[in-house]
Amino acid sequence: MPETGCVVVGGGPAGMVLGLLLARAGVPVTVLEKHGDFLRDFRGDTVHASTLTLLDELGLGETFDKLPHRMVDRVTAELDAGKVAIRLDHLPGPHKHIAFVPQWDFLEMLASAAETEPTFTLIRDAEVIGLVTERGRVVGVRYRDRRPDGGGQEHELRAELTVACDGRGSTVRSAARLHPREFGVPMDVWWFRLPRKEGDPVGALGRFSTGHVAIMLDRGDYWQCAYLIRKGSDARLRAAGIQALRDEFAQLEPWTADRLDTIETWDDVKLLNVSLNRVKNWARDGLLLIGDAAHAMSPVGGVGINLAVADAVAAARLLAEPLRAGRVRLDDLRKVQRRRWLPTVLIQTGQRLAHRFVLGRALSVALADQPRPSRLPLPFRLLERFPVLGTVPGYLVAIGPLPEHAPDWARR
DSSP states (O other): OOOEEEEOOOOOOHHHHHHHHHHHHOOOOOESSSSSSSSOTTTOOOOOOHHHHHHHTTTHHHHHSSOOOOEEEEEEEETTTTTEEETTTOOOOOSOOOEEHHHHHHHHHHHHHHHHHTTEEEEEEEEEEEEEEEEEEEEEEEEEEGGGGTTEEEEEEEEEEEEOOOOOHHHHHHHHTOEEEEEEOEEEEEEEEEEOOOOOOOOOEEEEEEEEEEEEESSSSSSEEEEEEEEEEEHHHHTTTHHHHHHHHHHHHHGGGGGGGGSGGGOOOOOEEEOEEEESSEEETTEEEEOOOOOOOOOOGGGGHHHHHHHHHHHHHHHHHHHHHHOOOOOHHHHHHHHHHHHHHHHHHHHHHIIIIIIIIHHHHHHHHOOOOOSOOOOHHHHHHHHHHHHHHHHHHOOOSSSOOOOOGGOO
């Protein structure tokens, strides 16, 4: 029966970073990725300043620079009453920006680096369907071969440690009967693309108006657009027809009106069902949850990937030695949660406040009939008067509380 030191379920940013780091520690590690490739539309593709620093520490900075990406050093928020900027150019460290890069390119880069390590294995088309337990301890996973030539054959892979990096709908978490606490959210998100033209604004844009909120991310030759809708209103709004979306977005961002016909049908608009939750206990004997499997994040601030990568770095640093020794205790796993609990709570608390006092009010149907405000809210007035204050939210987004650094043994 196949065995490994650590089986990582999910080949997203957290899973691939964890796999790479453990392999550089000499730990036999196998990453199981459900799909045959990383090509999925509208996956989070923000690489934050702290993650860029991590890539430098891992010797991957130059490789990353060769990927198609867009650097952004400020985020502009436009309200009906005026504009303010969140600045990143005063961040500490070498990276005073965030990067937008297609996530499939980022993940393939990590996979290629990991595959140079003799103890690393990536199995694609491997859909985990359950856990293997013995005397109450998780000792591996069962997975189904999803390749056409595999005939859907089931396999069992045993490991000293199983790590769930399989996202907010985690199969592993459900199999372990670990249930997250849900925090209410006021919105879902429609994702779609619009062509970018010469003379368009540069960088990341936020547009907040009474009853409407949109975020536009500069991807070089196109805009990735997030249009926020009231939670649970997707079906009702789609019934109004695609032209209704075009008209509302043109009213919100008039300069995009000449390209909105590129949204031809609702097939061009993807729904992100937003959730914000946190599991109380991230570990049980032989099993650890990190990233969205442990704490699903709202898209507010785009910090989910940064937090998941930091989880992975902390887990690798704290668990490499027990894994090399061949015995991981439950207390070893709890150390990871203790390390990452406070930054998770801080970020989620900030997102909950943004939901309640900014986005929830902006999307309120009751507010939509009220006149547009002529004065910026107090926090935005302070940012407008004292631009240096923009470095505070910039730091929280681009670096975050308690950034993690590569262990010495993983650096190149």
